[in-house]
Amino acid sequence: MAEDYRPMWTEQGLDLETHDALLETVGEMYGKTFMSQKNRPDGMAYFDFVMSEVHGLRIKELMDAKKQGRKVIGSFCVYVPEELVLSVDGISVGLCAGAEFAFDQAEKYLPRTTCSLIKAAFGFKLARVCPYVEASNMIVGENTCDGKKKAYEIMKGIIPSLYILDLPQMKSEEGKDLLRMEYVVFAKKLEQMSGKKITAESLRKGIEIVNAKRMAVNRVMALRSADPAPISGLDALLINQVFFYDDPVRFTESVNKIADELEERVKKKQGVVPDGAPRVFLSGCPMAVPNWKVPGIIETSGAIIVGEELCTGERGHQLLTDESGKTVDDMINRITDRYFDIHCAVFTPNPRRLERIREMFGQYGAHGVIDYTLQYCQPYQIEGGAIADDLKKEGTPMLRIDTDYSAGDTEQIRTRVQAFIEQMKK
C-alpha cells in the first residue's frame, strides 16, 4: 500500500494487530493465486492495484466521501438495488466475506452448522477487521435463506444500523408486488437517511451508471466463449468481485479497456491456456473475496473456467434495468422487473436457474459443470441434486463440490477435480 493508513483504520475502530494478520494472509494468497498465472491480459494490472489498495485507497475514498455528506450503504446480496443507492448520491459496497476469520467468535452467536459466508460476515465484524463494515452508514440485510434471515436478528444487536429488506420466495405476481413494495420502502429509507429526494433524473442517472457497469462486464464474459479463452476464470472472478467494491464509473472504464484488449486477443487466437484445454462451467454459491480456493484448484489442474452461474458471476451482472422509465414509480417498477428475474436458489420453485445453467453451458462451449456449494447451504445443496440429475440425463459431465473456507480439504478436492478433468477429456 502506498500510504500509511493506520491512523484511518484506528479512527474506524479496527483492531490493528488482527487486521494486519488478515492483510498479510490475503496478500500472500493473492500473490500465490493470481500473480503466478501466465499470459494475463495487461488490463489486469488495474485489478491488481485495486486489490493491493482494497483496505487502503478505496476506504480513504469512502471516508472522504462521507466527510462530504455522502452515505455508504453496505450489503450482502445482489437483490439490493445499487441504482437506488446511487440515486441519493450514496455509495454501494459489498460486504460478503470470503475468509475463515474469527469463526470461534462467530460461533458464540451462531451454530457451528452455519455456512461459512454467514459466519465470516459475523467474524469480520466481531474481530473488527473489515473497514467496509465500519465505513457503512447503513447495512442492508435481506430475508433470503433461513440462515441469513435468522442471523440478521442477532446481527441487529451488533450492528444497530442494520436494515432488513424482505424478499418474496415465489416467482408469482404477488411475489413481484412484494418486492416492488420493499424497494419503495427502501427508497424512502434512503431519502430519509441521506436527506436527498429521489428524482426521475437522479434515478435515471443511477440506472445508467449501473447498466454501463454491467454491460462492460457482460462484454468481458461473452469473450470467454472463444477457444482458446482470452482470460482465466480466476481473473474473471476477480473482476466480478471488484464489481461490488469499486467506484462504478472508474470500474466501467477499466473493464471496457480490458474488453478491448480481450477482443484483440480473440482475433489473434491468443489465449491464457492452449487451444482445446478442458473448459469448466461453474454454478452455485457466491465466492466473495478472498474465496479463490476452488477456482484456483481447477485452473492449476489444467482446465480453464469459462463461465459462472454465481452471484459473483452472471447472477450479479447479466440483466440490465430497462432505461425507458419516465417517472420514479415507473423506474422502480422496471428495477423490480430486473431484480425479480435473478434466479437465486432461495426461490421456490426455481426452474429458470436450471435452464439458465444449460443455456450458459452451451453458450460458453463448456465441457463440464462443477457445482460449488458451501457446507450447510441448504438451498444450493438441494438444488445441486436436481441440477446433477438433469445434466446426467443429457450426458453432461458434472462434479459437485461441497466445501467451506478452510484449506483442509484442498488436496482432496484437487484429486477429485483432476479425475473430473480426465473424464471431460474423454
Ligand code: SF4
Ligand atoms: S446466493 Fe442468493 S442470497 Fe446469496 S447473494 Fe446471491 S442472491 Fe443473495
Ligand code: SF4
Ligand atoms: S451461501 Fe447459502 S446458506 Fe449461506 S448465505 Fe448464501 S444462500 Fe444462505
